[in-house]
Amino acid sequence: xxxxxxxxxxxxxxxxxxxxxxxxxxxxxxxxxxxxxxxxxxxxxxxxxxxxxxxxxxxxxxxxxxxxxxxxxxxxxxxxxxxxxxxxxxxxxxxxxxxxxxxxxxxxxxxxxxxxxxxxxxxxxxxxxxxxxxxxxxxxxxxxxxxxxxxxxxxxxxxxxxxxxxxxxxxxxxxxxxxxxxxxxxxxxxxxxxxxxxxxxxxxxxxxxxxxxxxxxxxxxxxxxxxxxxxxxxxxxxxxxxxxxxxxxx
Numbered sequence: 015x016x017x018x019x020x021x022x023x024x025x026x027x028x029x030x031x032x033x034x035x036x037x038x039x040x041x042x043x044x045x046x047x048x049x050x051x052x053x054x055x056x057x058x059x060x061x062x063x064x065x066x067x068x069x070x071x072x073x074x075x076x077x078x079x080x081x082x083x084x085x086x087x088x089x090x091x092x093x094x095x096x097x098x099x100x101x102x103x104x105x106x107x108x109x110x111x112x113x114x115x116x117x118x119x120x121x122x123x124x125x126x127x128x129x130x131x132x133x134x135x136x137x138x139x140x141x142x143x144x145x146x147x148x149x150x151x152x153x154x155x156x157x158x159x160x161x162x163x164x165x166x167x168x169x170x171x172x173x174x175x176x177x178x179x180x181x182x183x184x185x186x187x188x189x190x191x192x193x194x195x196x197x198x199x200x201x202x203x204x205x206x207x208x209x210x211x212x213x214x215x216x217x218x219x220x221x222x223x224x225x226x227x228x229x230x231x232x233x234x235x236x237x238x239x240x241x242x243x244x245x246x247x248x249x250x251x252x253x254x255x256x257x258x259x260x261x262x263x264x
Contacts, residue, residue, distance in 0.1 A: 017042060017051025027066035027073065032087055034073065036063035041075060043088045057091035058082060067105045067112075074112060076102035081114060097122065106147040108159060109173055115144035115161065148193035149173075158215065160200070162190020168202060170215060182218045186210060 020037030027034040033044040035051065040061035042051040055061055058077065065076040075082045078101045081094040101117040112124040121144055123133055147161045157173040166186035171178040188207030193200065202210045202218065209221040 015044075015048055015051065017044070018053055020051075020053070024063065025065045027068060029068060029073070034066050034088065036066050036075065038062060041066075041088055041091075054088035055091070056089060057084075057093070059093065064103055065105045067107050069107045069110075069112070074105055074107075076105045076114065078102070081105070081112075103144065104147050106149065106159070108149050113147060113159070115147055120144070121147070121161065148195075160193050160215075162193055162202060164189040166190060166204060166207060168193070168218070181212075181216050182210070186218075 018039070020035060020039040020042050022038040023035050024038075025036040027036075031045065033048050035042040035044075038061075040053050040055035040058060041063055043054045044051045058075075060077040060079040062078045063075055064078070067074050071085055073084050073088065075084070075091065080098050080100060081102055082091040083094070084091050097114065097116075100114075100119060100122075102114050103117060104115045106113045106115075114122045116122065125133055144161050144163050147159060149157070149159050159171045159173065160181075161169045161171070161178075163169075166182075166188050167180060168182045168186075168190060169178045170181045182202075186202065186204045186207045188204040190202055191205050192203045194203075195201070198213075200212045200215060202212075204210070210218045211221055212218045
């Protein structure tokens with residue numbers, strides 16, 4: 015697509031009028047459905063951007079130094095006053111609060127919607143590198159939050175960020191790169207240790223690969239169910255963004 019090169023693309027966010035991409039060179043924004051892109055990094059103290067989420071009219075950005083927010087389509091970014099010098103790996107808006115997973119310092123939760131201070135101590139102390147967080151908006155799995163870490167462990171917590179328990183034994187032996195939901199089944203993609211699924215949120219099964227292509231040894235970065243993808247057998251398609259390729263399965 016047109017526009018500057020941003021190196022790694024780690025997160026894409028679509029709003030009513032704009033597309034945002036968090037890259038290794040900063041935030042790229044497109045106003046024409048991804049045909050052309052431009053950098054919008056004004057106010058960022060680090061361009062090593064990780065994750066984008068939106069809540070109401072505010073876009074939040076995770077970087078390796080802090081959380082930043084914008085209310086003017088990325089033209090100006092404002093740093094968070096509470097998490098300065100924190101390496102923020104992933105963001106999740108859950109029950110009106112902003113959750114931020116960090117390296118070494120655990121998971122933080124904003125205390126007043128997405129505007130207030132943050133509290134921590136809501137996560138098991140042995141999890142130092144929470145990598146990815148997910149919830150499910152259709153009430154499956156009782157509204158729990160799921161977090162995968164760099165050691166291949168998945169934890170499940172209550173909707174208020176308490177009561178964390180380990181759900182997979184043994185570990186997946188690789189970082190959990192993404193957690194997704196497809197037809198009520200939870201899916202976990204890893205960085206090189208294959209693909210796992212669960213029907214009850216507690217017992218995980220290793221898959222045989224995506225489609226006809228085995229994914230063991232590959233770095234899966236994102237999962238997306240495509241509900242309207244045409245399939246002659248009526249199955250919905252599941253797409254996986256794999257390092258250097260895109261795979262699909264039913």
